[in-house]
Amino acid sequence: MDAEARRRELAAAIARxxxxxxxxxxxxxxxxxxxxxxxxxxxxxxxxxxxxxxxDVYLTVWQKADAFDAARASPMTWLxxxxxxxxxxxxxxxxxxxxxxxxxxxxxxxxxxxAVDWLQSEQERGRLELCLAELEAHQSAxxxxxxxxxxxxxxxxxxxxxxxxxxxxxxxxxxIKLRACLTR
Amino acid sequence: xxxxPTIERDEDFAAAEYVLGVLSAKxxxxxxxxxxxxxAFANEVAFWEERLAGVxxxxxxxxxxxxxxxxxxxxxxxxxxxxxxRGVWDSLAFWRGFALAASALAAACLxxxxxxxxxxxxxxxxxxxxxxxxxAGFVAAVNTGDGSLTVVPAALLAPAAQQAFELWLIPPxxxxxxxxxxxxxxxxxxxxxxxxxxxxxxxxxxxxxxEPPGGSPTGAPTGPVIANGxxxxx
Numbered sequence: 001m002d003a004e005a006r007r008r009e010l011a012a013a014i015a016r017x018x019x020x021x022x023x024x025x026x027x028x029x030x031x032x033x034x035x036x037x038x039x040x041x042x043x044x045x046x047x048x049x050x051x052x053x054x055x056d057v058y059l060t061v062w063q064k065a066d067a068f069d070a071a072r073a074s075p076m077t078w079l080x081x082x083x084x085x086x087x088x089x090x091x092x093x094x095x096x097x098x099x100x101x102x103x104x105x106x107x108x109x110x111x112x113x114x115a116v117d118w119l120q121s122e123q124e125r126g127r128l129e130l131c132l133a134e135l136e137a138h139q140s141a142x143x144x145x146x147x148x149x150x151x152x153x154x155x156x157x158x159x160x161x162x163x164x165x166x167x168x169x170x171x172x173x174x175x176i177k178l179r180a181c182l183t184r
Numbered sequence: 185x186x187x188x189p190t191i192e193r194d195e196d197f198a199a200a201e202y203v204l205g206v207l208s209a210k211x212x213x214x215x216x217x218x219x220x221x222x223x224a225f226a227n228e229v230a231f232w233e234e235r236l237a238g239v240x241x242x243x244x245x246x247x248x249x250x251x252x253x254x255x256x257x258x259x260x261x262x263x264x265x266x267x268x269x270r271g272v273w274d275s276l277a278f279w280r281g282f283a284l285a286a287s288a289l290a291a292a293c294l295x296x297x298x299x300x301x302x303x304x305x306x307x308x309x310x311x312x313x314x315x316x317x318x319x320a321g322f323v324a325a326v327n328t329g330d331g332s333l334t335v336v337p338a339a340l341l342a343p344a345a346q347q348a349f350e351l352w353l354i355p356p357x358x359x360x361x362x363x364x365x366x367x368x369x370x371x372x373x374x375x376x377x378x379x380x381x382x383x384x385x386x387x388x389x390x391x392x393x394x395e396p397p398g399g400s401p402t403g404a405p406t407g408p409v410i411a412n413g414x415x416x417x418x
Contacts, residue, residue: 022260029253034245037252042243043205051252058256059263072230077237084205084240092209125238132239143204147239150205175200182235 006031011070014078018065025062032076033058036083043087043150053090057083088150131181139174146171199228203236311390313411315339321411322366324351324390331381333363336371350395352405355383365399366392388415 010031016024036057040050060082068078132140138160146156157167201207202215218225308327315321320338327333335351349368352360353376361380366372376384393400394407 022257025256025260026253029256033248033252035240035243037248038243038246039240041246051248051255054248054252055255055259059259062260062263073234074237077234080237080240081203081233088205089209089212092212125241128235128238144239144242146204146206147236148243152208153206156206171201171204171206172197175197175204178235179200 007074007076010075011068014061014065014068014075015070017062018068025058028061028079029058032079035076036079039080039083039148040087042148043084043091049090050087053083053086056086060086084147084150091150092152127182131178134181135174135177139170139177142167142170143174143178199225200232203229203232309384309386309415309417311413311415312338313390313392313413315411322392324413324415326376326384326415328381328384331376331378331384332373333376333384334371334373335366337368346397347407348395348397348399349392349410350399350405352391352393353380353384354389354391355385356387358383360391360405362400362403363390365395384415386415386417389413390415 010028013024013027013031017028033054037050037054040053040057041047044050044053057079061079064082068075073081132143135143142156142160145151145159151159153164153167153171156171157164160167162170198207198211198215198218202212202219207215215225215229219229308325310323310325312320313322313324322335323338324333324335348365351363351366351374353363354360361383363376363380364374366374389412391405391409391412393405393409395405396407400406
């Protein structure tokens with residue numbers, strides 16, 4: 001089955017979840033939980049917290065599946081957004097807990113190494129990589145670290161050893177360039 | 185903050201920054217509120233979510249342990265059970281609404297409902313369990329026909345962590361007998377044990393005490409009594 005067909009199947013499963021089909025939720029879970037769990041571990045740096053949030057994520061999918069609009073978003077985008085938002089909220093609420101992420105930010109910048117990921121559109125990812133490559137190295141590294149680790153401007157600045165204003169400026173300039181490139 | 189003239193106002197970046205994940209908890213809440221009422225902002229968030237999701241491709245997947253799905257299934261089962269039993273009896277808002285409005289009337293309604301609900305029931309009993317300050321803490325009604333006792337929270341009482349609320353029956357001149365744990369957040373119906381049923385009568389007192397999780401270890405109340413009231417017939 002090609003990637004497009006699998007994406008359609010995932011979208012159809014989410015539609016069935018909206019109708020209260022538990023077997024469909026299991027299909028969605030089996031197809032996507034490893035990816036989402038990886039994302040959650042990365043943001044939370046803690047497997048057991050990631051497990052808690054993973055449960056939240058699929059219960060949210062169960063409750064909000066009717067809000068998923070296949071015409072508007074790809075299913076994986078929708079799921080990743082739910083997972084990241086939950087994880088980032090959890091991270092912010094445990095402000096006292098400021099564990100260092102498992103890896104340093106620099107190591108994230110390794111897009112080529114990722115296996116072919118059917119869950120996301122090859123074409124769109126290709127476009128994104130192209131646009132990220134047009135940024136200066138410190139800018140694309142900051143964008144990746146922010147997205148993958150869910151870090152605040154403050155933490156990103158501290159990690160990179162630059163003033164807060166500089167980090168904001170790096171990222172905002174990168175966002176302006178990315179927007180222009182992605183809509184080109 | 186910046187020497188770049190194109191970087192002007194914070195809000196121009198709020199959607200992208202929300203998706204990127206660099207905002208503080210406070211700014212995230214503000215973004216979410218805007219998301220709910222500003223379609224242009226919502227479109228902008230959707231744009232970035234779709235375009236940036238590819239960054240996550242660089243994250244190594246990690247198989248979740250099997251218990252993760254088991255926990256999800258269990259939570260779904262609990263949810264389904266709640267859904268199935270959700271009627272006016274389980275609607276806390278309903279109970280709280282009328283219980284707070286007028287507790288005497290509330291108790292009468294509760295008893296009336298029980299009476300209507302079981303036409304063969306002999307006279308139902310009810311009690312308003314007052315908390316400190318004379319405010320209703322719980323309203324209880326007994327269907328003496330089938331020995332069921334419904335306890336409805338009438339105020340926002342919450343046990344501290346590691347504590348539970350236990351309901352006691354205290355017949356006149358007798359010691360307290362446990363009727364089990366009750367839930368401060370929703371109505372609970374208890375089946376009164378057969379040997380106690382006769383003592384669930386007018387003038388008997390119902391009381392709620394604070395106990396360790398799982399209930400009193402001694403069989404008698406060990407913590408403070410937070411609400412109590414006498415049973416009366418309708």
